[in-house]
Amino acid sequence: MIIKQREMPKHIKTLQCIARRMPDFHPKKPLVAEELYKQIAGYQGEKSSDYYISYLEPAPLVLYNIRLRNGDFHFQIDTILIFNKAIFILEVKNLAGIIEIRSSYDQVLKTTNDQTSAQKSFHTQVKLQKEHLERWVRRNFNMKMPIIPLIIMSNPRSILKAESPELLGNVHPASSIPFAIYHELDKLPSKKHSSKHIMALAELMAASQEELEVDWFERFDFNLKTLLTGMSCPSCEQFAIVQSSMKWSCKNCSLSGFQIVESAIEEAFLLMGEGIRSKELRRFLGGLSAQKMNRIARKAKLYKTGLTKGTKYHCKILGSVEIIEAE
Ligand SMILES: [Zn+2]
Known part of the structure; x- marks a missing residue:
């Protein structure tokens, strides 16, 4: 078993x-x-x-x-x-x-x-x-x-x-x-x-069980900012995502749907850890407006703490931190 x-x-x-x-x-x-x-x-x-x-x-x-x-x-x-x-x-x-x-x-x-x-x-x-x-x-x-x-x-x-x-x-x-x-x-x-x-x-x-955390950036001595930003396709891995309104699709393999955004958000949490500043997450996802980020966060069921420039997004419910619903 x-x-x-x-x-x-x-x-x-x-x-x-x-x-x-x-x-x-x-x-x-x-x-x-x-x-x-x-x-x-x-x-x-x-x-x-x-x-x-x-x-x-x-x-x-x-x-x-x-x-x-x-x-x-x-x-x-x-x-x-x-x-x-x-x-x-x-x-x-x-x-x-x-x-x-x-x-x-x-x-x-x-x-x-x-x-x-x-x-x-x-x-x-x-x-x-x-x-x-x-x-x-x-x-x-x-x-x-x-x-x-x-x-x-x-x-x-x-x-x-x-x-x-x-x-x-x-x-x-x-x-x-x-x-x-x-x-x-x-x-x-x-x-x-x-x-x-x-x-x-x-x-x-x-x-x-306690998950191993490795700081690869420290291990290999380089910065997150040297990596490519934007959404890549979770199916063919190409940076070939096109979007119109709140719809995303891959022009290389035709995959479409919100899973493309969810996959990019998962990558952001892997690379930046819990509690990502709004500005950094928007940059990572390919330069999103604050308004679009809010809509995506709500759809992806992210948790938000802080206000205006101090806003951070989380993928897990936090115990002691006040959570603000994404509007
Ligand atoms: Zn693709």
């Missing part, structure tokens, strides 16, 4: 939006494209391994891409599977080429196109994830349960090598996920927690 679905993380959606809005000559374009490629490959690898989880019988409680907090520190796990007698954590690696796991320096080497680069140790990574999750469960749920980490190689074309066979003990191809899990479950004593108890744990984990 899936308790938390896998959705494309907000920081990848933001990076996609940045890449789409970068002019061809932008000096940071190659860096952004490279990072986006890595992020998407990781996400696709996780998604492709999810297929094998649906085979598990009995079906565990599943939480995809969960990020929890221990004090000031956050930790992220690609997949958590909760059975009555154990919790599994899956760290999914979607790497191409020759992957060599070394014990001597606790390092992973990746070779593609005759170029070798060092990666963080998979084993250290899952060991830390296990420790963080154990602490989180102890602090927040007061429950003792074995936590078993597995490293999943989701790229069937990668070639895996290890200095010793022991290093591959908990490393498996995605297609072997069910067998690896049954094998581990068989080794455990029969002590079980009730279904109600593990459901309460899974629901608490899902409710405690």
Whole structure:
């Protein structure tokens, strides 16, 4: 049973939006494209391994891409599977080429196109994830349960090598996920927690999820103002939107409707965060008049705070801030 679905993380959606809005000559374009490629490959690898989880019988409680907090520190796990007698954590690696796991320096080497680069140790990574999750469960749920980490190689074309066979003990191809899990479950004593108890744990984990926020502008050292403004087509991604009155359509692919505006507003919140000044949102949407912005805001069910030059738009209902209906 899936308790938390896998959705494309907000920081990848933001990076996609940045890449789409970068002019061809932008000096940071190659860096952004490279990072986006890595992020998407990781996400696709996780998604492709999810297929094998649906085979598990009995079906565990599943939480995809969960990020929890221990004090000031956050930790992220690609997949958590909760059975009555154990919790599994899956760290999914979607790497191409020759992957060599070394014990001597606790390092992973990746070779593609005759170029070798060092990666963080998979084993250290899952060991830390296990420790963080154990602490989180102890602090927040007061429950003792074995936590078993597995490293999943989701790229069937990668070639895996290890200095010793022991290093591959908990490393498996995605297609072997069910067998690896049954094998581990068989080794455990029969002590079980009730279904109600593990459901309460899974629901608490899902409710405690905290989304990762990445400031890509700071990471790559460039300014939002260097990106293209205006509405792009959510279907063909071209900046080919024409409007007459309150109707929008794409002259490249003929898509039409208010979804074009909603998509551009979603992009604005991804890039600028909650609470966008009216002037900035109007500029981003392609230089709208204050009157048109008001009509769009009402139709898109945006929330408005402040008056005249201090007006800000929000996509979420704010707790303590006075909300003014868009007129
Ligand atoms: Zn289009």
